[in-house]
Amino acid sequence: MNNEKNNIYTISDLAQRFDITTRAIRFYESEGLLSPEREGQKRLYHHKDFITLKLILRGKRLGWSLAESRELIQMYDSGKNNQQQYQKVLEKVQESRERLQQQLNDIEIMLVELEEHEDRVKQVLAAS
Amino acid sequence: MNNEKNNIYTISDLAQRFDITTRAIRFYESEGLLSPEREGQKRLYHHKDFITLKLILRGKRLGWSLAESRELIQMYDSGKNNQQQYQKVLEKVQESRERLQQQLNDIEIMLVELEEHEDRVKQVLAAS
């Protein structure tokens, strides 16, 4: 009975699609990241909200706090040219990228060390 | 008075070198990730502990829990060939790598969308 053709979702529609709980979605709203339409008591989500949720989850994957993602979302929502906000977001993206670079480094080293460890262990076994 | 030439560190030596608090170091010990020598009440850290701390912090950067890093450390400490533990660690590294790939993807998309947003905003400004 969902009207998904018209891009209207109930809260559990969204929860299913993004594999999160309705509790999480309501929480994001309480934190000011979502502001769905209401039909009486019930929340109605449109495509815009769908997009916003996508932003939220992408932010989470990058390790952003909800407060940080909120800034990004507000920027998009405003439709205005808030240069200061834009810079702030850009910096965050840059930080994330640098963090990623460091992590790639860490992964490489870890793999090398794991191999070395294996080699050592095997040598000890061979010598016994 | 630190005997760093002989690779002996006090707790605050380590804290300084890794830019963490002594509280954190003691906490890692209480979680079974470190087991420094004692001289009376005082903790004495050797090169081995230095290495372990490096592992801990690397794990943290990769988003590992302390419990996860503990497994890695135990594997190295044992010096044995625990194939099961080795596989578990290898899987974790693999997971981290996949997560990184997803994040790289996210970053790219985010940058593209930010540019698009800028373009839209500028067009609106130009039309007014």
Added chain:
DNA sequence: GATTACGTTGACGTTAACGTAAGGCAAGGA
């Protein structure tokens, strides 16, 4: 009209990884 399914608003609980005192011991100057 009773059940089932889905939605709502509180409100307290949970977890990891420390932070933050508080109080005390021991060594080394001044």
Added chain:
DNA sequence: TCCTTGCCTTACGTTAACGTCAACGTAATC
């Protein structure tokens, strides 16, 4: 002797992002 410094233990506090009831409303269905 007193003071400062550094380390120790114990123990309660903190934060983010929800989880988990509870208690209720409403709408469709059996």
